[in-house]
Amino acid sequence: MTILSVENLSKAFGGIKANNDITFNVDQGSILGIIGPNGAGKSTLFDLITGYTKADSGKVEFFEKNIFGLSPDKISNLGVGRTFQKLKPFADQTLLENVMIGAFVKEQNIKKARDKALEIIDFVDLIEKRHHFAKELSTGQRKRLEMARAMAIEPKLLLMDEVTGGVDQKTIPGLVELIKKLKKTGVTIITIEHNINIIMEISDNVLALDQGKSIAFGPPKEIQKNKEVIDSYLGTFDAA
């Protein structure tokens, strides 16, 4: 079943077409990886889907409901969670408080919200850090915080912007495992990644963007053989 359908989505900033006629579908329970060089329009695409930037034209349907033009809070209320490329933790609040703010979407009772937040924090392996202020956490831990906070609203679709970006090599495998663990909970994931090996490992489908345009969409094995993708992004990609 299609959970998200994007048709002919376009956005221009002045003369620059950040997203140009983007079309793709995401199946429920799958992981869609989005790749592309810097400036390809990946994060803009996330902003258009989640309502942070208003698209010029196109159509976005979530569970066949048109969400084009809705505000970010309304879109998240429908079950679309997201993380940000430039991390946005509530810095002066503890990890637990950060996740509780998300948990309050479904839980009105403060104790239930706290317990639910603790379960999610445990899920992302940060239970010992729960009383630490967000600003005290490392980049990798803050990435987990954002994932936990987004999970707390019980999203059906989770958009994650460069989960493994800006973290050290030792931290990356843990974050990849966490994405796989998230998928097992049934949540559908769209993830932007620069690390091509990770995208190939975790994705069911891959969308390749270049200069705002969709240049390829399909299973990872097809994408890595696609000439246009190789020319614009992969270069001499070695799947090993």
Add this chain to the structure above:
Amino acid sequence: MDKLIAAKSEPLWNTNNKVISIIGGLVVLLFALPLVGLNSFYLHLFIMIFMHAVMAQSWNVIAGFSGQISLGHGAFFGIGAYATSFFYMEYGITPWVSILFGMFISGVFAVLIGIPMLRLSGHYFAIATLLIGISFQVVFQRWDLVGAASGLWVTMTPEDSWIALQFHSSKVPYYYIFLFFFLISFFAVWVLSRSKLGYRLRAVRDDPQAASSLCINVANYKIIAYVISAMIMAPMGSLFAQYILIIDPDRVFNIEISIIVLLITVLGGIGNVWGPIIGASILIPISEYSRIYLGGTGGAVDLILYGLILMIICVFRPNGLISFIPKNILERKKQR
């Protein structure tokens, strides 16, 4: 799993029994103080501390919790003052009821001002509220129905009256009334800070974009904070009007009111429930003593001292004096 179970079994709040005992003792002490024969000056001093602490707490809700710096908050103080005096003078309505009118009118104005203004952010919102605050003063200076620039002189009752909220023989009843509102306001804001609304307001303050990704309508929550803040401020204007029995636009809509509540909160600690109490307990005595020893309005020396204190705080303690108290005493304990 064991760690999760242990975490779930923790109390919701780190209730430090020593701190609770100290707070309880201070409350009892505040109730007992007039009984030990405080003279009129000290009663007045405490009344001013209570009043300004509540006003600062009101400002703390909009600025400290939701992150919007309002420089025109004195407007709600003035609305409260005029609501009580006007309805009492014109219709004989007891101030106890018109305090509620003042709160309601302030709340309505907060919505009307908030809808267009809260779309602004940062400095733009601050400047806009500054102008709104001044415009209230200008309008009331020219509004004949409420006495224009001369203001309203509340008719004095021949004797002390709880219904008319006038006490001429002693300041003690005023002391207890202000103390009551002080305790109620602080308890209400303390509850707010620990509620779902409090969490969401802090999210809006810290990062509006991230907040909206968590189903929070940022504009609505800013308006809610503004309304709550205005409704806390208005009763202080009402009580102040009954305390001095004469109000005019220069006194109750003065821009200085908006600045002082800001100074008190920043000095004590913005965004912290205890900050306004600490700030008011230090700044108000400075103001009153400078008035006594330097005459009139304190020869503006109090303002110079405010400025100096504020500069020192901003440089050395940007989180206010509350930051001298270890966080694990007032807030949840961090586990390392």
